Amino acid sequence: MQTKKPRQPLQPAQGFAVMRRDLLGLAAASAAWWCGMGAAQAQQRGGAVNLAMIGEPQGLDPMVSTADLVGTVMQHVYEPLYTFDGQWAIAPMLAEALPQVSKDGLLYQIALRKGVKLHNGRELNAEDVLASLRRWMEVSPRGKAVAKEVEALTASGPLAIEIKLKAPYAPLLAQLALPTGMAAIMAKESLAPQIKEFIGTGPYKLKERRPDQFIVLVRHESYSARKEAASGYAGKREALIDELRFVPVPNANTRIEGALSGQFHYADLLPVEAAGRVDKGAPAVVPIVTPNFGFPYIVLNTQEGVLAKPALRQAVQTATGQAELMAAGFGNPRFFTAEPNFFPKGTPFYADAGAKQYNQRNPQSAKEQAAKAGYNGQPLRIMVSRQYEFHYNIALVLNEQLKKAGFKTEMQVVDWATLVQRRNDAKLWDLFITHSGVFPEPMLSPPQLGEGAPGGWDTPAKKVALTSFNQESDPAKRGALWGRVQQLVYDEVPFIEVGKFNSLSARSAKLQGYTPLFWPFFWNTSLAK
Amino acid sequence: MLKFLIHRLGGALVVLAIVAVLVFALTRLASGDPVALLLGDQATAEDIAQARVQYGLDKPLPVQFALWVGELLQGNLGQSIFLQQPVAQTLLERAEPTLMLALLAVGIAALIGVPCGMAAAIWRGSPSDQLLSSVAMLGASVPSFWFGLILIQLFAVKLGWFPASGYGSPDASFAERFTHLLLPALVLGVLNSALIIRFTRASMLDILGEDYVRTARAKGLGEATVMTKHVLRNALVPIITVLGLTLALMIGGTVVTETVFNLPGVGNLVVRAVLRRDYPVIQGTLLMIASVYVFINLAIDLAYTLVDPRIRLEGK
Numbered sequence: 001m002q003t004k005k006p007r008q009p010l011q012p013a014q015g016f017a018v019m020r021r022d023l024l025g026l027a028a029a030s031a032a033w034w035c036g037m038g039a040a041q042a043q044q045r046g047g048a049v050n051l052a053m054i055g056e057p058q059g060l061d062p063m064v065s066t067a068d069l070v071g072t073v074m075q076h077v078y079e080p081l082y083t084f085d086g087q088w089a090i091a092p093m094l095a096e097a098l099p100q101v102s103k104d105g106l107l108y109q110i111a112l113r114k115g116v117k118l119h120n121g122r123e124l125n126a127e128d129v130l131a132s133l134r135r136w137m138e139v140s141p142r143g144k145a146v147a148k149e150v151e152a153l154t155a156s157g158p159l160a161i162e163i164k165l166k167a168p169y170a171p172l173l174a175q176l177a178l179p180t181g182m183a184a185i186m187a188k189e190s191l192a193p194q195i196k197e198f199i200g201t202g203p204y205k206l207k208e209r210r211p212d213q214f215i216v217l218v219r220h221e222s223y224s225a226r227k228e229a230a231s232g233y234a235g236k237r238e239a240l241i242d243e244l245r246f247v248p249v250p251n252a253n254t255r256i257e258g259a260l261s262g263q264f265h266y267a268d269l270l271p272v273e274a275a276g277r278v279d280k281g282a283p284a285v286v287p288i289v290t291p292n293f294g295f296p297y298i299v300l301n302t303q304e305g306v307l308a309k310p311a312l313r314q315a316v317q318t319a320t321g322q323a324e325l326m327a328a329g330f331g332n333p334r335f336f337t338a339e340p341n342f343f344p345k346g347t348p349f350y351a352d353a354g355a356k357q358y359n360q361r362n363p364q365s366a367k368e369q370a371a372k373a374g375y376n377g378q379p380l381r382i383m384v385s386r387q388y389e390f391h392y393n394i395a396l397v398l399n400e401q402l403k404k405a406g407f408k409t410e411m412q413v414v415d416w417a418t419l420v421q422r423r424n425d426a427k428l429w430d431l432f433i434t435h436s437g438v439f440p441e442p443m444l445s446p447p448q449l450g451e452g453a454p455g456g457w458d459t460p461a462k463k464v465a466l467t468s469f470n471q472e473s474d475p476a477k478r479g480a481l482w483g484r485v486q487q488l489v490y491d492e493v494p495f496i497e498v499g500k501f502n503s504l505s506a507r508s509a510k511l512q513g514y515t516p517l518f519w520p521f522f523w524n525t526s527l528a529k
Numbered sequence: 530m531l532k533f534l535i536h537r538l539g540g541a542l543v544v545l546a547i548v549a550v551l552v553f554a555l556t557r558l559a560s561g562d563p564v565a566l567l568l569g570d571q572a573t574a575e576d577i578a579q580a581r582v583q584y585g586l587d588k589p590l591p592v593q594f595a596l597w598v599g600e601l602l603q604g605n606l607g608q609s610i611f612l613q614q615p616v617a618q619t620l621l622e623r624a625e626p627t628l629m630l631a632l633l634a635v636g637i638a639a640l641i642g643v644p645c646g647m648a649a650a651i652w653r654g655s656p657s658d659q660l661l662s663s664v665a666m667l668g669a670s671v672p673s674f675w676f677g678l679i680l681i682q683l684f685a686v687k688l689g690w691f692p693a694s695g696y697g698s699p700d701a702s703f704a705e706r707f708t709h710l711l712l713p714a715l716v717l718g719v720l721n722s723a724l725i726i727r728f729t730r731a732s733m734l735d736i737l738g739e740d741y742v743r744t745a746r747a748k749g750l751g752e753a754t755v756m757t758k759h760v761l762r763n764a765l766v767p768i769i770t771v772l773g774l775t776l777a778l779m780i781g782g783t784v785v786t787e788t789v790f791n792l793p794g795v796g797n798l799v800v801r802a803v804l805r806r807d808y809p810v811i812q813g814t815l816l817m818i819a820s821v822y823v824f825i826n827l828a829i830d831l832a833y834t835l836v837d838p839r840i841r842l843e844g845k
Contacts, residue, residue: 048698056801058567059613066569141571181571193583194613208699210622211612212801213793216699247695247791250801253678254694254791261685261693417561417806424565424574436570445571452573 047527048243049511051520052255052264056212056248061195062182063140068437071179072519073246075233076217077119078184078200081110081129082177083233088347088440090173091234093226094124094185094201096159098173105168105473106151112159117222118187119198119205126155131188133161139193142181145450146172168471170478174441179233179519203239203523217244230524232517240513240526256506259285265508265527268520271389272335278506286507288516292337292344293503296329296394296435297446298496303426303456306380311373313493316380316431318369319405320398321361326499328397329390338499342442342486348475349442351483354490358497366405379410383423383432387416391433394498398433423454437518438500442482443470448495449485457494537830541823548819549601549812553594556811563610563806584610586808597812606816607809611802616813619798626696627787627794630710630717631779637718638725639772645722646729646768647761653734661726668723677716677789684712694791713790717783721775728771732764739763766836773829777822 053072058065062074082098085091092098094116100109116124133153136143149172152164165172176183187199198206201224204217219239228235247264249255252271259267260281270278278287300307300316307313323338330336340358343349360366380402384395395411402409412429414422422428432454436445447453449466465488469481489495507514510528515521564580565572572580581587585596600607606616649661685693697706736742737760745755784796791797795814802810 050698056612058569058611065567066571070569141568141573141576144576181569210699210793211609211614211619212798213622213696214699245699249694249791251788251791254681254789257678257681257686257693258695258791261681261689263685263693263695415561415804417563417566417804418559420565421560421562424577434570447571447573450571452575 044526044528045240046242047529048245049241049265049522049525049527050245050247050258050263051522052247052249052258052267054248054252054255054269055250057215057246060198060206060209060215061139062179062184063136063143066141066181068180068519071182072521073215073217074182074184074198074200075179075202075519075521076204076244076523077198077202077206078182078186079202080177080179080183080185081112082173084177084440085234086232088232090177091228091231093177093234094129099163101473105170105471106165108163108165108172109156110161110163112161113224113226114159116201116224117220118201119220120187120189121222122187124185124187124201125158126161128188129161129185130155131191132185133163133183135186135191136183140181140183142175142178143183146175168473170470170473171441171443174439174444178439178444203237204244207243212248214248215246217246218242230515232515233521237523239523241522244522259506259508262508265511266514266520266522267506270504270506272330272332272502272504275332275335275504278504281506284509286509288503288505288507290503290505290516290518292438292500293518294435294437295342295500296325296390296433296498298394298398298498299423299432299434299446299448299455300493300495301426301430301455302458302492302494305426305430306375306378307430309373310492312370312375314491315366315369315373315375315405316402316407317357317490317493317496318360318362319366319401319407320359320496321401322359322496322498324361324401325394325397326501328393329498330501334502335504336499336501340490340497342489342497343438343482344500347440348479349482351479351486353483353487357490361401363401363405366407370406375407377408379408381410381412381428381430383412383414383419383429385414385416385419387419388435390501391435395433398431426454426456435501439518442485446495455494457492459492461488461492462494533834534831537827541827544823545816545820549598549816550594552812552815552819553597556808557590557593559806561806563808566805567611597809601816606813609802609807609810611805611807612810616809619810620795620814620817623793623795623798626706626710626792627779627783627796629707630714630783630787630792630794631776633710633714634717634721634779634783635772635776637714638721638775641719641722642725643729643768646726647733647756649726649730650733650737651756658730662730665723665726668720669727671720673716673720673785674789676720677713677786680712680716681789694789696793709790709792713783713786713792716786716789717779721779724775725768725771729764729768732767733760736760736764762836766833769832769836770829773825773832777825 053069055069057069057073058067059070060074062070062078079093081093081095082090083093094113096111096113112126112129118124130153137147149165149169150163151166154162156162184200190197190199203220203223205220207216207218209215219242223239225236225238230236249258255267256270256274256277258264262284278285300313302308326336326338338359340355341350341352382395382399384391386392399409399411419432423432439445443449448455448457465485469478469485472478472481511525512528513525515524564584564586565577568576568580585593597607609616609619612619645661649658652658681693684691691712692709696709742755742759745759783794784800787794787797788800799814802814
């Protein structure tokens with residue numbers, strides 16, 4: 001049994017891992033399987049699990065909100081046409097197979113799986129898919145971005161659709177696969193501006209939501225699983241646990257205590273300082289460390305104010321010491337890496353372009369650059385919130401680094417709601433601190449790579465670099481093209497990538513078969529007695 | 530009595546009208562945008578502007594205020610932006626744990642505070658009095674989050690006697706929910722008992738110095754009779770006041786305890802609504818909390834009249 005295994009220590013940050021969460025948990029689960037101890041129990045059906053999440057999701061409509069929490073919960077209810085497998089490769093989910101793409105890369109022909117049952121008992125058809133994708137392109141921030149690329153969306157049969165593009169758009173399938181801002185396929189009759197009935201095809205269906213208390217999902221008895229072996233989010237999905245209870249627990253300490261006391265079977269995103277306490281909970285509690293979980297970044301205002309001048313943004317970059325900022329944000333080096341590559345080694349998008357411009361921490365050179373660019377002492381307004389303590393700690397050190405380089409600075413410490421509002425007004429700030437998850441496709445984040453994001457980065461060079469990157473469908477060539485985009489970010493400095501951090505979560509040893517990934521999921525997971 | 534009641538009710542309505550204006554104004558003066566939070570990081574300014582129209586947040590503030598008051602007069606507290614359900618329904622769901630918690634905590638506070646305060650007054654200046662007064666002082670100074678965490682560590686994590694947090698599973702029985710309230714009620718009860726001890730002691734000492742107590746003793750009445758019939762009964766007015774106010778404070782002010790124990794109560798709702806800038810929930814909840822304060826004060830006034838007829842006469 002896993003509970004009898006010796007406690008495994010938390011591991012330091014490693015290179016990019018296919019499985020992003022719980023390398024330890026995965027190793028433990030494999031070991032249990034090889035010992036022949038887990039197999040019988042891993043298939044056990046029944047029970048209810050309490051899953052402590054970081055808060056109440058921003059609604060239940062996964063199209064409307066791009067928040068991770070909404071996607072995490074609702075990916076059990078809704079499924080997309082495509083998803084990511086264990087190697088972060090695109091794999092079919094509701095689609096029968098990968099699409100037939102025309103040679104010019106403009107026409108995607110997608111066949112749907114036959115006999116897929118919706119939660120209301122009806123079979124899924126092309127009309128549901130078309131209506132869902134149209135709604136996605138109208139209401140979802142991600143869908144709207146895709147809509148700009150789409151020429152036509154039509155049904156080519158009762159179980160087949162076609163997407164015709166205006167120009168080749170390589171990130172299309174990744175956009176369709178992402179669980180946040182999700183291109184969720186819903187029953188046509190349930191579609192409305194504000195969804196009241198959440199009818200999807202997922203292995204679980206919504207039973208009850210009591211805001212700030214729980215969201216209860218129960219097994220979809222007529223679920224039509226794929227035949228392929230499970231891999232990442234792809235392949236066979238099986239609802240082994242009767243009831244999933246997502247409990248919002250915003251207070252991290254309460255999540256930790258709940259996990260240690262056995263009340264929660266899973267506790268999401270704990271502060272890294274709690275690693276020792278989680279470790280002490282073994283063997284009943286298993287720590288989950290996910291390397292390269294996310295990256296903090298500093299957005300610079302390219303639209304208005306002092307930093308609208310590219311040379312001054314470069315001076316800010318020269319003054320910045322990212323290694324110091326990561327140390328301030330995450331303390332223990334086993335929870336972060338400071339490296340210039342935006343994507344970790346071993347991934348198709350690993351590139352060392354711009355490495356010389358990373359972690360310079362050179363106040364003298366920054367001062368000279370600023371003087372040359374005509375800096376005349378206007379204060380740089382650094383906007384930051386304490387919602388995420390590491391944002392604040394990074395801002396404090398950045399402030400000192402900039403002051404050392406001769407910049408006048410002004411810290412604007414606001415709450416998260418205020419920051420989210422103010423960042424959309426270019427007149428109110430010069431830099432702000434935020435973070436994002438490391439996704440398998442560069443165009444999924446940060447939003448500054450797209451259009452209309454805070455900071456207003458919009459230059460001819462950006463258009464050229466991103467157009468050629470997005471229109472190239474050959475994965476090998478895309479890797480090289482990404483290097484050019486990364487170099488451009490270092491040259492034009494619309495944002496400064498600080499580094500990559502690892503996340504910490506915890507699960508009960510009773511929760512078996514758990515596959516650790518970025519958006520945690522609980523199908524193919526069972527509860528030991 | 531009727532005149533007294535009408536007079537107090539009129540005053541209460543004026544207070545509530547002022548609260549409504551203040552709550553609306555202060556909520557809207559604070560920066561932050563519920564829609565931006567709702568849509569997430571990938572939403573552009575254009576998406577946000579579109580959604581603001583959907584929620585009526587693009588209208589001028591006086592129009593928004595008039596619409597809100599209009600709805601209020603029809604008994605509608607509005608619709609939560611974030612939770613997408615009526616505010617009244619949200620409040621109703623949250624009222625139960627908060628009320629239960631507050632009543633349980635006040636009960637615990639009274640059970641500890643009144644006898645200890647009486648004992649301290651009766652044995653004034655003795656080591657028992659000094660000990661009780663010191664404990665009361667200590668109790669009043671302990672932060673509730675710290676005390677809560679200690680109790681969770683001890684009774685939930687180490688001993689496993691009580692759940693660490695929450696308000697029970699979706700299909701929880703009354704008994705199960707009750708067990709979830711015991712630890713937080715103990716935190717609030719013990720910490721608030723400090724105040725009750727001090728009030729009871731002071732109030733008892735005041736009464737012990739009165740002529741009629743001396744007269745009662747001179748008449749040869751037993752000490753127990755003097756204490757219960759003459760001293761305690763008269764000391765009850767300030768004690769009822771402080772118990773009532775403690776209850777009222779708890780209904781809106783159990784924020785920290787509710788947060789530590791992740792109880793889905795009113796205090797927790799207010800904090801989360803403020804962080805989410807869920808205007809209708811903030812406005813509705815604060816108005817309801819103000820109403821509870823006002824009406825508990827009214828109830829205290831009425832209780833006075835029952836305990837002390839002189840107050841009723843003054844109101845005439």
